[in-house]
Amino acid sequence: MGVSEIFQKYFVNPIKYNTGYNVVNTLTYAIILGIAALGVYKILKRLGIKYDNAFFRALIPYMIFGAFTRALTDATIYPRTYLTVTPGIYVVTFAITFTALLITHKLFEDWRRVFLYFGWALVGFDFVMLLTHLDKVHFTWIVLKYFIPALIIAESVIYLMTKKIELVRENSYLFYAHFYDATTTFVGIQFMGYWEQHVLPRFLMNLTGTAAVMYLLKFVTLMVALYLMKELQETESDKELMDFIKTVIFILGFAPGTRNLLRMLMGV
Structure with a gap:
């Protein structure tokens, strides 16, 4: 071949x-x-460009924009192309985000605020596209009947873990984001008739017979990754790099979870 x-x-x-x-x-x-x-x-x-909490917050609307755009592609509001599905949508979202970052950083003194507002403007554009194509979606609010209780339980478990496990406490936002993602997967597959696209989760679900295995997979994966990162960190420069990598890890939980939730709510 x-x-x-x-x-x-x-x-x-x-x-x-x-x-x-x-x-x-x-x-x-x-x-x-x-x-x-x-x-x-x-x-x-x-x-x-210093990576800090303000920068992280400014990235959030771009994460939502990528997830929202992907969900609108599922709803056929945007055409399905190699650039509007995974992994292409990540490339497109990154290109838009990075270009906006470079331009705002060069032209504006208060660039973080402008960068943030532009991100929310992109989310607003997606929302307008949804409102003007409501005939293509069928809102399925019953999803919340399963999602809200499952999310409360999942995130409560993380909260309790922060009291006992230092690594979870120090990186709670990552565990909250990935258990949010795991919850959307669990609800979608267990109750709404969706299927898992990723290799390892699909194998484990077939092995155990339940999508709830996503919680265990997420927890173990995060614990191993964070432990290794902590062991490798030696200098302040290393810490900044590790914080940046943690943002990537956050995106890999928050963005797919948001896409899953929006897709289920739109009934596509």
Whole structure:
């Protein structure tokens, strides 16, 4: 099998036919994400853009924008293309976010505020697109009947863990974000008839017979990753890099979870 056939089979066809992820494209995307994250961090350092809590908050509307746009693609409000589904939507959202960051940082003294407002403007645009295409969605509020109780229980477990486990307490926002994502997956698969696209979660669900295994998978994965990051951190510069990587980890929980929730609510 040649390179073109491999690319077609493992990368193009899963997107084209919506068959989910496989081991090959999952590992490839993970490697690309890691390299891209380190590259972006170095660019920010070179530009003198300090990564702090204000910067993190300014990124939140862009996370919502990417998730919202992806959900609107599921609803056929936006056309389904390689750039409007995963992983393309991550590339597009990053390109828009990074371009907005560079422009606002160069032109405005209070660039964080302008950057933040532009992000919310993008979310507003998606909301307008939804309002003007309501004929393509069928709001399914029964989702909340399952989602709200499950989320309360899941996040309460994290809260209790913060009292006992230091690593959870120090990184509670990551556990809250990923248990939010796990809850949308659990509700969607267990009660709403959706299916899991990712390789390892799909295997574990078939093995255990329940989507609730997502909570365990998320917890173990985060604990291992955060423990290794803590062990590797030696200097203040390392801490800043680790904080940036934690933001990437947050995005990988918050954005898919938001997309899942919006998709279920829109009945698509």
